[in-house]
Amino acid sequence: MLRFVVNRLLLALPTLWAVLTLVFVLVRVVPGDPTIVVLGDQATPEARAALRQRLGLDKPILAQYADFMVQIARGDLGRSLVTNRPITTDVAAVLPYTIELTLAALVIGSLIGVPLGVVAAQKRDGFVDWLARIVSLAGLSFPAFVSGILLLIAFAVELRWFPVISTVTSTDPLSRLRALALPSINLGLIMVAYVTRVTRSGMLKALSDDYVRTARAKGLPNRLVVWRHALRNVLIPIVTVVGLYLGVLIGNAVLTEIVFNRPGLGKLIVSALNQRDYSLLQGLMVVTALAVVVANILTDLTYGLVDPRVKAS
Amino acid sequence: MKRHLRAAAAAVILAAAGVHAETVLNVGMSAADVSQLDPDRATTTQDKPLTSWLYNGLVRFKPGSASLETLEPDLAERWESTPDKLTWTFHLRKGVKFHGDFGALTADDVVFSLKRAADSKTSSFSGDYASIESVEALDPSTVRIKLKQAVPFFLGLVTNYHGGMIVSRKAVEKLGDNFRLNPIGTGPFKFEAYKPNESVTFVANKDYFRGAPKIDRIVYRLIPADSARDLAFTSGELDIVYGRQDQKWAERFKKESGVIVDVLRPAELGMLHLNMTVKPLDDKRVRQAIAHAINRQQIVSFKGDLTADPPVSVVPAGYLGTDAKAPLATYDVAKAKALLKEAGFANGITVKAIQSTLPSMLNTAQILQAQLKLAGIDLQLETVDHQTFHANIRKDLSGAVYYTAARFPVADVPLTQFFHSRSIVGTPTAVINFSHCAVADKEIDAARSEPDLAKQKELWATAQKKILDEVCAVPLFEQLQVWAHKSNIDFGYKLVDAIHLGPQITELTTKK
Numbered sequence: 001m002l003r004f005v006v007n008r009l010l011l012a013l014p015t016l017w018a019v020l021t022l023v024f025v026l027v028r029v030v031p032g033d034p035t036i037v038v039l040g041d042q043a044t045p046e047a048r049a050a051l052r053q054r055l056g057l058d059k060p061i062l063a064q065y066a067d068f069m070v071q072i073a074r075g076d077l078g079r080s081l082v083t084n085r086p087i088t089t090d091v092a093a094v095l096p097y098t099i100e101l102t103l104a105a106l107v108i109g110s111l112i113g114v115p116l117g118v119v120a121a122q123k124r125d126g127f128v129d130w131l132a133r134i135v136s137l138a139g140l141s142f143p144a145f146v147s148g149i150l151l152l153i154a155f156a157v158e159l160r161w162f163p164v165i166s167t168v169t170s171t172d173p174l175s176r177l178r179a180l181a182l183p184s185i186n187l188g189l190i191m192v193a194y195v196t197r198v199t200r201s202g203m204l205k206a207l208s209d210d211y212v213r214t215a216r217a218k219g220l221p222n223r224l225v226v227w228r229h230a231l232r233n234v235l236i237p238i239v240t241v242v243g244l245y246l247g248v249l250i251g252n253a254v255l256t257e258i259v260f261n262r263p264g265l266g267k268l269i270v271s272a273l274n275q276r277d278y279s280l281l282q283g284l285m286v287v288t289a290l291a292v293v294v295a296n297i298l299t300d301l302t303y304g305l306v307d308p309r310v311k312a313s
Numbered sequence: 314m315k316r317h318l319r320a321a322a323a324a325v326i327l328a329a330a331g332v333h334a335e336t337v338l339n340v341g342m343s344a345a346d347v348s349q350l351d352p353d354r355a356t357t358t359q360d361k362p363l364t365s366w367l368y369n370g371l372v373r374f375k376p377g378s379a380s381l382e383t384l385e386p387d388l389a390e391r392w393e394s395t396p397d398k399l400t401w402t403f404h405l406r407k408g409v410k411f412h413g414d415f416g417a418l419t420a421d422d423v424v425f426s427l428k429r430a431a432d433s434k435t436s437s438f439s440g441d442y443a444s445i446e447s448v449e450a451l452d453p454s455t456v457r458i459k460l461k462q463a464v465p466f467f468l469g470l471v472t473n474y475h476g477g478m479i480v481s482r483k484a485v486e487k488l489g490d491n492f493r494l495n496p497i498g499t500g501p502f503k504f505e506a507y508k509p510n511e512s513v514t515f516v517a518n519k520d521y522f523r524g525a526p527k528i529d530r531i532v533y534r535l536i537p538a539d540s541a542r543d544l545a546f547t548s549g550e551l552d553i554v555y556g557r558q559d560q561k562w563a564e565r566f567k568k569e570s571g572v573i574v575d576v577l578r579p580a581e582l583g584m585l586h587l588n589m590t591v592k593p594l595d596d597k598r599v600r601q602a603i604a605h606a607i608n609r610q611q612i613v614s615f616k617g618d619l620t621a622d623p624p625v626s627v628v629p630a631g632y633l634g635t636d637a638k639a640p641l642a643t644y645d646v647a648k649a650k651a652l653l654k655e656a657g658f659a660n661g662i663t664v665k666a667i668q669s670t671l672p673s674m675l676n677t678a679q680i681l682q683a684q685l686k687l688a689g690i691d692l693q694l695e696t697v698d699h700q701t702f703h704a705n706i707r708k709d710l711s712g713a714v715y716y717t718a719a720r721f722p723v724a725d726v727p728l729t730q731f732f733h734s735r736s737i738v739g740t741p742t743a744v745i746n747f748s749h750c751a752v753a754d755k756e757i758d759a760a761r762s763e764p765d766l767a768k769q770k771e772l773w774a775t776a777q778k779k780i781l782d783e784v785c786a787v788p789l790f791e792q793l794q795v796w797a798h799k800s801n802i803d804f805g806y807k808l809v810d811a812i813h814l815g816p817q818i819t820e821l822t823t824k825k
Contacts, residue, residue, distance in 0.1 A: 085509070163548075263508065276700060
């Protein structure tokens with residue numbers, strides 16, 4: 001098992017290097033001059049040149065690349081161009097919010113999506129199947145900002161069950177949960193859509209396989225056939241979707257965090273982009289890339305848990 | 314109803330128990346984050362209002378006003394100047410304390426602050442303070458400022474605005490770069506906490522020299538999504554909100570009960586700058602044709618008459634020195650066509666413009682495009698993202714530049730930045746003279762050193778007339794700032810203008 005993990009980590013290194021290089025290049029081809037953002041539109045060219053020099057933006061591009069790689073190797077993400085705060089501090093401040101939101105969305109997605117997909121496959125073309133299809137279609141087609149606003153109007157403005165601003169100001173678990181509810185439902189609905197579809201199609205195939213027919217012929221109760229035998233075989237594609245979904249989730253987390261005004265990596269990315277904060281943008285992309293690599297490793301490890309054949313190979 | 318009863322019961326119980334319920338003011342701003350709270354670097358719309366809560370100047374704009382003609386004492390209780398207005402002496406108010414443990418305000422802090430404002434390494438407004446020859450502390454409560462040359466309305470430079478705000482020397486030296494998000498001033502509210510991408514919190518400065526504020530705490534919430542901000546205001550989670558410069562938004566919230574919409578100056582003046590060094594714009598008749606082909610009233614109608622006004626000159630209305638009777642071109646398409654024909658372009662012309670994709674700018678440019686088309690002028694828009702737009706127009710790459718800006722409310726500032734030859738883009742001293750205009754240098758320079766205000770205003774009026782006559786730029790509209798507040802908020806003054814781009818929260822502001 002340890003060897004498996006080490007292998008995965010070593011394989012991740014070239015991926016990380018490629019991602020870091022891409023990040024470095026992308027951030028520098030983003031149009032615009034950060035000095036205008038920092039100094040305002042009335043600053044003289046002289047003042048802008050002085051700032052560019054102070055920030056090291058006047059150095060040759062290869063020197064900037066070398067500085068960047070050395071810095072990352074030291075585990076230092078640098079300082080924000082705009083606020084001059086260490087980027088690790090800013091990231092550490094918001095990362096728990098993003099992790100909390102992501103996990104909550106994953107839990108909602110799995111707890112609703114898997115049973116819904118299973119029942120839909122069992123009752124093919126029945127009421128539950130239609131409902132599952134509509135839910136998953138809606139989840140896939142509604143942009144996160146539209147569903148977010150609809151949720152806010154219904155549950156925050158009209159019913160006043162939840163706050164519009166999902167900023168957590170207290171350490172009370174109940175108020176944290178209240179602030180987390182709407183954003184995680186919003187993000188979770190998209191997850192429900194993905195998981196329901198994959199579960200339903202996987203289950204449809206599994207339920208027509210020979211081993212299921214054999215199980216039924218042996219007289220096993222339907223509950224055991226469906227939930228223990230068939231579902232277990234469908235778990236691999238479900239885990240894959242959940243793992244891959246983390247990438248999609250980060251994209252949607254940006255919108256969700258903006259609409260619900262919730263702190264997080266997504267909101268920080270938008271802020272860095274708006275302010276042309278190259279350093280912060282670089283740091284955030286590095287953190288995001290790391291998160292995706294770690295999620296992929298975790299997904300690989302989960303395969304081993306749900307399917308003994310993977311562990312053996 | 315139940316909610317109100319519960320709130321009332323809670324208030325009675327708290328009052329009976331002698332507990333003071335904290336008064337918190339929630340302000341919503343359209344931004345993902347603040348950049349900095351250092352007054353010498355705060356240039357963005359989200360940063361500026363905060364500086365007015367934190368700092369004071371030697372003199373100040375009357376709260377709710379953006380007029381230089383009604384300035385009043387702030388940290389200085391009185392001042393005098395020599396007849397040539399080259400030497401100014403300020404006598405400081407006694408007993409003013411900086412926030413935290415940074416002690417009492419002294420003349421040394423004022424000297425430090427003004428020198429810092431004049432240094433391009435520490436200030437974005439250093440150019441404004443270039444005329445200062447020396448600043449010295451005569452004693453702990455007297456400051457003398459000597460100027461190299463007279464400055465148009467010098468008092469404007471020592472107001473509670475930009476570099477005029479006084480910082481604590483000890484705090485700046487102790488905090489270094491961290492001062493930008495750990496500001497120390499003398500204002501009615503002191504900085505408490507900054508949560509990146511979330512909020513900035515301020516608490517009342519109980520030692521404020523004008524008296525302790527009635528609001529205990531201000532939470533400045535950063536909410537970039539318009540819809541989320543509006544919903545939070547509607548649901549009562551915000552007391553004051555940054556609005557949209559949009560007629561429909563203003564109309565909608567005007568209809569809501571318990572809401573007051575604030576439409577404020579100083580306005581941003583939108584102008585079409587015409588690059589006089591490129592063909593065919595080097596021909597004055599062509600530029601005149603463009604000016605006659607533009608229907609300003611139609612643009613204002615499009616923007617909405619609640620949130621926009623017609624322009625009066627190349628300087629926004631209400632600035633010190635604006636010529637309210639400046640000769641603007643009349644809308645006359647036939648005359649525009651005749652002028653083009655006279656210039657040898659009977660078949661029309663093509664003008665290229667680099668244009669930001671920012672929706673509020675792009676839609677105006679598209680209206681201009683449609684209006685000019687009627688006169689045979691093809692305005693070709695090369696659309697790029699907003700940051701590229703800013704970079705490329707400064708490289709002198711555009712034939713026409715549609716630009717909106719608000720500036721310090723004295724005519725010298727927009728006239729110098731947009732129309733003085735020193736400011737021509739692409740030169741070492743460039744600011745934002747996109748048109749290469751140089752017809753009014755003499756008047757702009759003369760006005761700067763003219764000690765007599767009436768004569769100074771005359772010189773500025775002449776400069777505006779010459780610039781309009783040369784058609785360096787065509788004024789299009791004035792975009793006003795839009796905010797809204799709940800009717801239970803009393804600012805403690807009449808809110809008409811907001812020099813800091815947002816309502817000033819003072820010691821007199823209350824929330825019922």
